[in-house]
Amino acid sequence: MKTPRIAIVHDWLVDSGGAEKVLAAMLLHWPHAPVYTLVHDSQGPTATFLKGHKVYTSFLQKLPQATRRYRSFLPLAPIAIEQFDLSEFDLVISNSYAVAKGVLTGPDQLHICMCCSPIRYAWDLQHQYLRESGLDKGFTGLLARIVLHYIRIWDARTANGVDKFIAISEFIARRIKKVYGRESTIIYPPVDIDSFCLSEKKEDFYLTASRMVTYKRIDLIVEAFSKMPDKQLVVIGDGPDFRKIQLRAKSNVVLLGYQPIEVLIDYMQRAKAFVFAAEEDFGIIPIESQACGTPVIAYGKGGAIETVQDGKTGIFFEEQTPESLIAAVQKFEQMSPFDTHAMRENAKHFSEQRFYSEFKEYVMNAWQEHFEKDYRNPFS
Secondary structure (H helix, E strand, O other), X not given: OEOOOXXXXXXXXXOOOHHHHHHHXXXXXXXXXXXXXXXXXXOOOOHHHHOOOOEEEOHHHHOOOHHHHHHHHHHHHHXXXXXXXXOOOOEEEEEEOOOHHHOOOOOOXXXXXXXXXXXXXXXXXXXXXXXXXXXXXHHHHHHHHHHHHHHHHHHHHHXXXXXXXXXXXXXXXXXXXXXXXXXXXXXXXXXXXXXXXXXXXXXXXXXXXXXXXXXXXXXXXXXXHHOOOOOOEEEEOOOOOHHHHHHHOOOOEEEEEOOOHHHHHHHHHHOOEEEEOOOOOOOOHHHHHHHOOOOEEEEOOOOHHHHOOEOOOEEEEOOOOHHHHHHHHHHHHHOOOOOHHHHHHHHHOOEHHHHHHHHHHHHHHHHHHHOOOOEOXXXX
């Protein structure tokens, strides 16, 4: 019997976020599978779990400051991803939130896309992206719109090269259906809840934590709490917007900047509630908070409505405005204490073990459907 040859494709390997945690979980299944990516920072946060794995990069890696300016190379990303020759592989898994799903495969290959999202800033979030990037006006704005127009055409076309779509949430499944006209199976990403232990002792402060980029809306949270001087907020995280957010913070808001995971867990275990204002595709950190027995005050759109149980493990606010968040905090403080064990049980629905089991079953079924019996089990 033939031994299946497997390759994994990922957009960029520069930062470490939810998509990279999914990649790390995949590599546990296939420790010998090579990874193809546009740009790789070999000294970056993904270096630990990629140690010992073969990583192949595109021609973008050779451009100046590639690991810092990789987002600026988006116009070249489609052609770069198409240059990977994957013809020797039987199973190709793309872990895609931008262009990874655009790799070229043939009819005798099985291409499964773990879709974190269709390219958000090219589709329904284009206008928000242009506005927040200062590209909504002028000649550079026009160029950006032209580039995103052609990205959409390419992105829609390359959906035909995917045999099976996996969505990371119901929210993303709807986006896949809207953008590509394709059905998908929902498999929630893995969350390391075992590292976030339950604590029933809570203190009188709120917590938020995130990389400080615009769409995470840390600015909104800080502005809201700055208008509630009797309530304490601790902010963990760093990023491009740190200085701007720091200028908005009043004395009741403490910005700790980047902190190691141990510090984050300690604050998360002790916080009265975790505040989450982003419209995320899935959102891992609200689940980590619930694993600690800490309720979540979340913006009621995106993946959060699938991971937070309103009134049981947290509450939602309806608009991304300081006023809406303030009203939610006031409502939260009038509610009875949340059951810490119920929050922990809810978090278990998104465990790493659950992901491994569902992902393995899905790939096995797709494999048996696509290939003849002369191939070995892809997990053997």
